[in-house]
Amino acid sequence: xxxMTQSPDSLAVSLGERATINCKSSQSVLNSSxxxxxxxxxxxxPGQPPKLLIYWASTRESGVPDRFRGSGSxxxxxxxISSLQAEDVAVYYCQQYYNIPFTFGPGTKVDIK
Amino acid sequence: ExxxxxxxxxxxxxxxSLRLSCAASGFTLSSYAMSxxxxxxxxxxxxxxxISDSGGSTYYADSVKGRFTFSRDNSKNTLYLQMNxxxxxxxxxxxxxxxxxxSTHSHADYWGQGxxxxxxx
Numbered sequence: 001x002x003x004m005t006q007s008p009d010s011l012a013v014s015l016g017e018r019a020t021i022n023c024k025s026s027q028s029v030l031n032s033s034x035x036x037x038x039x040x041x042x043x044x045x046p047g048q049p050p051k052l053l054i055y056w057a058s059t060r061e062s063g064v065p066d067r068f069r070g071s072g073s074x075x076x077x078x079x080x081i082s083s084l085q086a087e088d089v090a091v092y093y094c095q096q097y098y099n100i101p102f103t104f105g106p107g108t109k110v111d112i113k
Numbered sequence: 114e115x116x117x118x119x120x121x122x123x124x125x126x127x128x129x130s131l132r133l134s135c136a137a138s139g140f141t142l143s144s145y146a147m148s149x150x151x152x153x154x155x156x157x158x159x160x161x162x163x164i165s166d167s168g169g170s171t172y173y174a175d176s177v178k179g180r181f182t183f184s185r186d187n188s189k190n191t192l193y194l195q196m197n198x199x200x201x202x203x204x205x206x207x208x209x210x211x212x213x214x215x216s217t218h219s220h221a222d223y224w225g226q227g228x229x230x231x232x233x234x
Binding site: 038040042048049050052056061091093097098100101103104105106107 | 223
């Protein structure tokens with residue numbers, strides 16, 4: 001199984017400041033045949049289902065604010081929130097969908113400082 | 114508008130069975146692979162299973178393989194998760210998810226609100 005790790009476990013950022021979450025996979029999730037990284041980012045607020053933010057590692061889902069940016073390739077990925085807003089308080093998960101089982105990272109909790 | 118409505122959760126004793134349903138609307142179900150993930154109380158997300166658009170292929174997490182069966186009836190716009198030999202560690206909110214394309218190897222772009230399964234004596 002591909003093991004997904006995230007860092008940090010939690011972070012507190014001032015409103016308007018940048019938040020950076022890292023995700024690492026135990027093996028590459030890059031499909032060389034189509035040059036796509038099979039990596040998604042989800043946001044989950046308390047009592048709500050996950051919400052898709054980013055797929056193919058860097059493609060923003062329709063309707064997601066452009067302050068959310070995904071980057072990285074192979075085994076190392078980053079979700080950046082360029083200017084944290086109050087509504088961004090949530091847990092963020094990365095997930096690989098390259099190999100079954102499609103494993104999630106343990107999550108990173110983002111709070112306001 | 115895409116809607117996924119899970120039902121069928123509840124309290125069951127260890128060793129018992131439950132069948133979860135997921136009613137889909139707002140899109141052509143037969144064009145998309147679908148998935149289940151679960152979340153134990155206070156814990157992270159755990160991938161459970163995926164089914165192809167036609168239902169011809171299904172894959173499972175090792176933790177549920179041989180006990181859970183994922184199926185779909187595209188004519189009824191409904192998906193099912195038959196859960197047998199339930200264990201205490203199966204206690205979780207179960208979310209039904211629509212994948213972004215027909216392929217099973219895809220991100221999920223919509224999730225239902227979830228249904229709670231409690232396995233306890």
